[in-house]
Amino acid sequence: MPSMIIVLMGPAGSGKTTLASALGEWIEENQEYSVGYVNLDPGARILPYKPDFDVREWFTIDKIMEKEGLGPNGAMIRASELLAERRRDLRKIIRGMKKEVVIIDTPGQSEIFIFRKAGPKITDALKFIATTIGVYLVDPTITSLISELATSLFMGLIIQLRLDIPVVPAITKVDLVKLDLGETFYIGLEKVRELAEQELKGTLQEVIPRIIDVMIDYMPPIRIVEVSAKTGQGLEELYQLIYETYCSCGDLT
Ligand SMILES: Nc1nc2c(ncn2[C@@H]2O[C@H](COP(=O)(O)OP(=O)(O)OP(=O)(O)O)[C@@H](O)[C@H]2O)c(=O)[nH]1
Numbered sequence: 001m002p003s004m005i006i007v008l009m010g011p012a013g014s015g016k017t018t019l020a021s022a023l024g025e026w027i028e029e030n031q032e033y034s035v036g037y038v039n040l041d042p043g044a045r046i047l048p049y050k051p052d053f054d055v056r057e058w059f060t061i062d063k064i065m066e067k068e069g070l071g072p073n074g075a076m077i078r079a080s081e082l083l084a085e086r087r088r089d090l091r092k093i094i095r096g097m098k099k100e101v102v103i104i105d106t107p108g109q110s111e112i113f114i115f116r117k118a119g120p121k122i123t124d125a126l127k128f129i130a131t132t133i134g135v136y137l138v139d140p141t142i143t144s145l146i147s148e149l150a151t152s153l154f155m156g157l158i159i160q161l162r163l164d165i166p167v168v169p170a171i172t173k174v175d176l177v178k179l180d181l182g183e184t185f186y187i188g189l190e191k192v193r194e195l196a197e198q199e200l201k202g203t204l205q206e207v208i209p210r211i212i213d214v215m216i217d218y219m220p221p222i223r224i225v226e227v228s229a230k231t232g233q234g235l236e237e238l239y240q241l242i243y244e245t246y247c248s249c250g251d252l253t
């Protein structure tokens with residue numbers, strides 16, 4: 001039975017699937033824990049990891065579209081309902097995995113997973129099995145401004161409240177974008193706040209630092225990791241953040 005479950009979330013194309021594979025390999029090699037992989041994306045095509053459970057065994061977006069005469073968005077919503085309905089089966093499957101860590105790759109359409117019923121129902125089921133930590137991926141190739149970065153990071157806090165699990169934010173694909181936010185792979189939220197105050201004007205300059213203050217108060221880590229699934233940069237730091245969050249949750253339960 002697993003003792004830690006990591007749920008990767010983030011907007012379409014933010015790098016969930018690639019990170020699932022890279023982080024899993026890193027943990028297996030460097031922590032010597034066995035890692036199980038779960039694909040919850042019924043629209044996935046090719047996966048870079050070998051899933052121990054794949055939701056496509058139950059249904060795929062293509063099949064739902066065909067069978068129920070739905071378009072792609074309708075089929076994704078339907079898929080999230082089906083997933084919520086089968087959460088007990090999923091719980092049984094994951095509980096039965098002989099792996100210490102389980103990494104969950106979520107559907108591309110994160111807003112459907114997170115803001116419809118599937119997300120909270122699934123995380124409720126997972127919490128029965130093991131300490132469950134969310135990682136919210138922020139894609140710097142689409143969030144170039146400091147105000148966008150701050151609001152994207154804030155999304156992690158919203159998800160934490162909605163899914164009722166601790167959420168660690170991570171900036172992905174840093175091999176593509178050079179973020180000049182700090183000297184290490186970690187960025188303090190204080191630094192983001194400082195930049196926001198310097199660079200923003202008008203209402204944004206008032207609102208964004210206040211949003212960051214709320215994050216500082218309510219999110220588990222007060223630093224954000226920059227990671228690249230392609231080069232491996234920041235994987236160790238991401239794991240450390242997840243592990244610290246895991247330990248502090250463990251203390252409370
Ligand atoms: N350069 C670079 N590209 C990346 C990285 N992570 C992911 N990508 C690329 O970004 C694209 C999307 O990556 P995925 O891992 O499929 O992202 P996803 O969030 O699972 O996407 P959906 O499930 O479709 O929402 C792919 O072309 C990846 O090769 C990274 O760290 N660096």
Ligand SMILES: [Mg+2]
Pocket residue numbers: 016017018041044105106107108
């Ligand atoms: Mg994916």
